[in-house]
């Protein structure tokens with residue numbers, strides 16, 4: 191029978207063997223990096239590190255854990271579909287909840303229809319739901335882009351401009367800064383980021399985040415940080431760079447390479463919320479890094495479970511089902527056998543989770559094999575799905591608008 195270590199090697203999925211050459215520390219120049227707090231309207235983000243919104247991941251329990259490690263950053267909720275908020279869909283409303291400890295309540299809205307998105311922003315403002323609103327123009331998922339949403343929308347400059355302008359006109363008088371999250375474009379023949387960044391700035395956005403891939407690139411290949419540098423050159427408002435930051439040194443390197451004002455972290459913190467502490471330290475020139483042993487990781491898993499139980503109003507089963515994917519991320523690379531991983535995936539209650547935790551050896555050190563290495567999804571798009579005739583013109587006809595604004599998806603899970 192295989193010992194637990196070799197079993198791990200066999201049972202764990204290696205999602206990312208396409209390691210980024212930038213993670214080779216020896217390749218980096220050691221030029222100094224200047225990092226200052228970022229101002230978003232009235233809101234100061236003292237450490238310009240953003241938890242990038244992730245559907246199904248960045249609900250308040252995860253945000254709270256990230257913020258405990260890295261106070262002073264910006265922790266954005268997963269995207270809320272404007273139409274779902276306007277319809278007061280209970281699932282969407284749950285995603286708008288914040289924990290009392292969250293310093294900046296940051297919501298992301300997704301919409302295609304400027305009027306519906308404005309109505310959603312009006313709800314956020316009138317009901318005091320958030321301190322900051324981000325707009326999603328980065329989603330590459332077919333069910334979103336085929337309706338002209340997410341990363342497809344900046345191509346249509348008329349709708350894009352109107353949507354940003356209407357949301358800003360509702361949020362700005364209430365002192366709520368609006369920001370936009372964009373991709374490079376639909377593909378390299380249809381790039382939109384410079385124009386989209388410019389429009390966002392002109393319409394009153396306080397910052398732009400660029401995930402430096404196209405829709406067609408989806409999560410494949412590498413985020414092309416040179417495009418972040420281009421956007422930074424092009425705009426006066428702060429630019430947050432996004433894509434492929436797996437460790438604190440990557441964050442420093444992105445700032446050094448691109449001159450961006452801050453960084454946004456998605457997949458790199460899945461199962462590694464302490465990355466926010468490490469980046470904060472790196473930004474302060476402090477060499478200290480947290481690489482917890484298995485005991486500490488399990489303490490985080492237990493706490494995450496407790497917070498999720500609160501999030502789901504005491505429904506342990508829903509909480510533990512939500513937690514399962516996080517457990518897989520937390521345990522990534524640790525010599526934990528396939529049967530134990532399977533047992534975690536079958537947990538239905540906190541007691542089940544604690545029982546499995548008690549079987550692990552807390553003294554096991556953090557596995558260097560996965561330290562600061564890529565994690566999470568890495569696929570290219572099979573095909574970009576867009577509304578019929580979308581690329582033929584940068585603006586929409588009356589008929590196209592009629593077709594588009596019929597129905598937004600209620601759940602656009604990434």
Ligand SMILES: Cc1cc2nc3c(=O)[nH]c(=O)nc-3n(C[C@H](O)[C@H](O)[C@H](O)COP(=O)(O)O)c2cc1C
Pocket residue numbers: 242243244245246247268269298326327328329371401413432433434435454455456457458566567604
């Ligand atoms: C599971 C998952 C869910 C995501 N959900 C959202 C979302 O709701 N809104 C959004 O703007 N981006 C979303 N993204 C994109 C991330 O915010 C981020 O832009 C992308 O993962 C690139 O950054 P990274 O290389 O640090 O992961 C999601 C990404 C993943 C992997």
